[in-house]
Amino acid sequence: MAARIELLIRKLEQFRRLSFDERQVLENVPIDVQKIDTGRDLRRDGQRSSHCLLLLDGMVCRYRTMQDGRRQIMSFHFPGDILDLSSLLLGRLDHDIEALTPLEVAPIPHATVLGWITHEPGLGRLLWQDTLVDAAVFREWVVNLGQRSAYTRTAHLLCEMAARLQAVGLAPDQTCTLPVTAAELADATSLSIVHINRVLQELRSKGLVEARGRTLVLLDRDGLRHAGGFDPGYLHQRAVPAA
Amino acid sequence: MAARIELLIRKLEQFRRLSFDERQVLENVPIDVQKIDTGRDLRRDGQRSSHCLLLLDGMVCRYRTMQDGRRQIMSFHFPGDILDLSSLLLGRLDHDIEALTPLEVAPIPHATVLGWITHEPGLGRLLWQDTLVDAAVFREWVVNLGQRSAYTRTAHLLCEMAARLQAVGLAPDQTCTLPVTAAELADATSLSIVHINRVLQELRSKGLVEARGRTLVLLDRDGLRHAGGFDPGYLHQRAVPAA
């Protein structure tokens, strides 16, 4: 299963080609695949840990629960993402991380990651770049929550998810299937379930999306892009990598 | 004016004590102080640059302007902050940066910063930590915009600003003066000016804040903390540094 580290390599190669040595360092990491059920929390608010989690398969969200039980999803993550890079340098986590689908993750000891960046400082820079992109995505969410209407906001979020899936080769054609429920979209857009439902109806009536069981299918990426005023520049992706 | 780099040092020492060599590297940087007027843009959306800006005095915000002219402020910055660290590794900026007060900034060439992190990898780690904290702050803004009411949201924002000023020794006592207008708070909280005005009135009526010309005085930090449900954990500050 060592091939799985390819996901991380592909993600980092969004920034620049890796050198032979850099690839070697990553490919030599023993990958210990763990399976996790839908709904399980991978990490809890306040937790310290000695490993980072590399997501190999499935989808995950980070969220914070308020005192009154409402919750705000802060980000979604896809295969190739390192879920809690912040635990490496910051210690305590300030949010929860939950499995939205059945998952495969690989815990990578902090010591291993520190080894990477010591022996190959270039890798450290790439990981730092990754956290800068993360920050850019959070900024975009601030704009999205602050300035866009329910309809535009939802479309924008769907575009972002599609663009990120495509970047790691998981949404090769125009369509794209997202394993999210209306409740999860509501928590991410900070709309009520009732209202996100009305928004999704509108998106469906325009032929932009389609509901299939517990998943949402994006039918018309350009239409969604237009509906959400989506400009992918903030994702700082290079050209779409070859499938 | 070389003493000014002390601000950055103090900021980084929020994470850990610097070694003698690390201090040396930073203290040897020639500081070229530039003065900037209120309202000027320091950086524009899409811009590339060859320098990072170290803020020495004054207050700054990052924002994005929408097509319809509304704008969303994404963050405020205080002395000691590096304003566009992302330009170092990501190239194109995805937002504007504006002076909210008269400013003193020091441009630091990218090459210089790259030199720091090459010769003292520990400094690179500290700067990376700084961007992780930045990201944590953005996440908190997502929660703030998504889940908190106008009143709570505003109080929370004020608490955050006070806590960050205090961390660099600029709000030593219980009170704290912020050079922000209602319009700027409105753009940051994504409330209308009219509504933020009503919120500020309520905060004033409870003795939590006071308006003095173009500045806002925080009178009762504990009261604000309570009003905003503020928990500073996400700022990942160590104990308050000695004044």
Place this chain on the structure above:
DNA sequence: CGTCGTCTTGACCAAAGTCAACGCACGTGG
């Protein structure tokens, strides 16, 4: 003294939330 930017107020409006009931599909166990 006038002007400009900022703050303030009140009346009205609209986007999104809440509540409550219902439907629908799926899975499990009798």
Place this chain on the structure above:
DNA sequence: CCACGTGCGTTGACTTTGGTCAAGACGACG
């Protein structure tokens, strides 16, 4: 194989939070 329960989606009626518009006050500064 059907009955039931559970989780998710849907709908309509009503409410609330905060937005919009418009007018006026205040205060700093040339």
